[in-house]
Amino acid sequence: MKQNLFTDFQKVTKEEWINQATKDIKGKDFQKTLVTNGFDGIDLFPFYTEEDLKETQWLQQYHNRLNKPSDIPGMSPRYWSNIFAININQEATDNKRILQALMTGADALLLSVKEGVNFDVLLENVDLEYIELYLKIEKAQVSVLGSFLNWYHTLGKSHESLRGGLLWDPITSCLAEKNSLGSIVESVSKALSISEDYPFFKTLCIDSAYYHNSGASLVQQLFLPLGGYIELIDGLTEKGIEPEQMLSNTLLHAASGSDYFLEISKLRAFKILFHQLADLYQVEVKTEDVKLVVSTSFWTKSKSDVHTNMLRNTTEAMSAVLGSCDALWVRVHDEVKGEINTFSERMARNISSILKEESYLDKIMDPVAGSYFIECVTAQVIAKVKFELEILESKEGWWSTYESHQLQDLVKAARYAKMEDLTTVRKTKVGVNKYQMSEKLPVDNLMWEEENWQLLPLRESFLIEYPNLAKQ
Template identity: 30%
Template sequence: MTLNQMMNETFKQQSGHDWKNKAEETLKGKSIDILSRDTYENIKLKPLYTKEDLPQSSISQNPGSADFRRGFNELGYVEDDWKVAQKLTGGDPKILREKLLLSLEKGQTALSFHLDELRPAELAKIVDGLHDYPLSLHTDQSLKEIFDVIEDANFTGYIAKDPIAVSAKTGVAVDEEWLAAITEADKKFPKLKTILVDASVYHNGGANAVQELAISVATGVNHIERLLNDKGMNIETILDKMVFNFSIGANFFIEIAKLRAARLLWNKVAEAYGIEESNRKMTIAAETSQYTKTVYDPYVNMLRAGNEAFAAVLGGIQYLHVSPYNAPEGEASNFSDRVARNTQLILREEAHLKKIVDPAGGSYYIESITNQLAEKAWNLFLQIDEKGGMVEVLKSGWIQGQIADTRQKREIDSYSRKQSIIGTNIYANLQDKPLEKKAQSNVKAANTAFEVIPQLRLSEAFENLRHKSEALRERGHKVEAGLLCLGELKAHKARMDFVTGFLAPGGINTAKSEGVSGYEEATSFIKETNVKHYFICGSNEQYDDTTIGLVKSIKQDHPEVKLYLAGLPAKEEQVKWEQAGISAFIHMRSNCYETLLSILADLEVEK
């Protein structure tokens, strides 16, 4: 075939039904629906998306036009690049200014640091003379005190506070002085954004994307109504002063869609207030998730942050903070700061993402979940509104309950390892040394107005198991389990490896027997290792009456030990094993966390 013939060759057009049939051929007649899965947002992710999944209106949008899912600039980042806004740490203002100046030389493009570690008077010294760079500062402090010490009216960017988010994580009553500070700042700093909607508090409490979006809209509407009705502020001015902060989690495509849906929803709110299309811009600051990070195998945090940063950029943001890999320790090192900053620079300069215009636009998959997220979030926002608004649902505890339900689902999935946390609940390294965890203050203060939303990391339960096992070793306990491996290596290796990996997240070492063929070898190994917990590892073919008899003999002569079977026999067979002395079956769907917790509890009382 010649080149011209190849160029003129066309493929036969295939319908979605054709693709479905082809896929089901490879599934040997099973329905393609078995490949679907449900998200925490109650969205069913399908294995195949086509144009039939979208109304035409969803794919006809152009960047720079309503509904703004595709961004506010026709040329995307080519027209307006996102700001590298790494939040630097350090309590000494002199050192912090030096770090900031160095970061600006190395690629940072916004003035960003942890403001709440400083006194307001120190802020002015740190940013003095740097008004050519936009500010990117979140605070829980008094805005009035901060604005009083800044003299330069030329600053751009934002210094902002979300009093509702502060209340959500502390339980204290919503700050009412905030309103006056906003109106005064509008006169003094005309170019500065001062109104924050901070969704990260809810994200770090375990919320799903729908909840984050609905809460953001409800909080934004609360801010608008308070400033309109209590301070008589102009609606266009209010919208221009607002910035929305989102944490970006691990689900790559959901997070891209979340940011796109946020703009779609805010456009709908602004339209309801009668705002012209040109004034409906939503400024988005994003940060990589605290909730997804770990203290064990911490270098994996670099990969997590890179994935989250990539999703943020593709979702369309104006400011981005990539958390250093050792952020759970509280204060980053020069090395971890540099790696985090360079993550953004690689995305900008090497991946050329500063030259793109909404690459997600038109993807049947992403457009579909964008629509579903927006629809579900809008319905949840209406529920919040019917209950009196964001402050009222916090006071009643309703929204905390909604988030707690999602958080519990996430935790249950992590316990069974349906949700993998690399290096923590799966592929754990027993020689790994953890980061020193920063203490999290989730204790409810006195005279609080409502229940706090705890600021967590999903890995904490398993990390606590590791800490428990390390403490047991320090007190002289033998934190070890025995593996009774049946027959030849090829027969028991798969389950031997599985159990070894199953126990590692709890910090439990394993002693492995040679191939056991009978009672004498088994009891000899038990006497030699002298531990409390033993796991029988073999093939399904080896799990016969002979092995059941072996279990009975071991329990008769060693009643003090606990025996587990690697694998899950048929339901009718399980009773035989349990009657013989098996305590539990260890398999892919086992609750790993509860099993490990039980083993460590046994060891704690043993000595």
């Protein structure tokens, strides 16, 4: 096109946009009428302009650098792994499910294992050199990790070919099961020691997803796990372990919720904050080397309309990809009813495949880089997280607020505020408080308890689906 048509349009300032909007709403206060005040004090404007990027220019250094380009010839530049997650009960049977998943779209595994698992049977005919492997270990993490690495060593394969990691945040796990800080530091020290010869298998995890699925607000999902991680670094430093050893052996785990654009900003902020944390400890970590595993949300799923959960999974997966995930775990849509089957597992895998093969989200390295909205919100989230981390440190850190239950009470307040928004219909959730199924589900008076020191995963629609819980 030889003629530039944009020269026919005068440049409009943000102030002029605001004046026009104020005129359209008949003189009402622009801030009170059109600006959304988020739970964490993050203001969302109805529009953003180039002027808003003046204070976010420092984010340009992260454009196209939040993910590592694919190094496989002929592949699209943007790559993420498609995770198949499975709870291991019977190794021989589960091996067949694993092989079937790998032949129908999956290229990464997430195995929930316990002590005594037979890896020879479980991973028979699985070539780990061509996939990523993630482990979730309920108890005795160091022992099971040692057994797995010893088994892998017997295969005679290069240690560098083992890629993935252990989804274990030892500090955050104290919110479900009590432990002492000294015991945690000792366990982590052993885990780092036995895995030091496996450079691409990460031993530790900063688990933001746990807070998300417990009902935490967006900013809480970042500053609380990062605060716990700082506590762990301090404990290991006292044992003579350098921060570099820990930071280079850590991956990030987050959950993607239903607030589409906010979730994109949250995930991008998570990677940037970890990179900046490494800088504070004078450890060089490239942002493209930071491993981010993102799961779709457990918190947002409802039992009263399980098929709508597939739609929720899809938008959450899109947020995960645009938010710079390196591995995507789409949870099965009917797990809330305990009816997981081959169909729901296949549907979960297909979502990731469709985002690649049909939506072409893998064709561009960083499609949201430079977006006025995403950049501004990302900067706000980062600033707010840093502010909250300073407050947390002024209260003597994560562990101190955990022992005094301040941390748990903070998240529980955010959780019940969200639940109350549903019960009072301030927020619409299809199939739960609006457009409900005409056929009522059988009443199930679930018994659910949470100690004062605990913070356990819940779902946003619990109080509507289980009215008996609302009375507790």
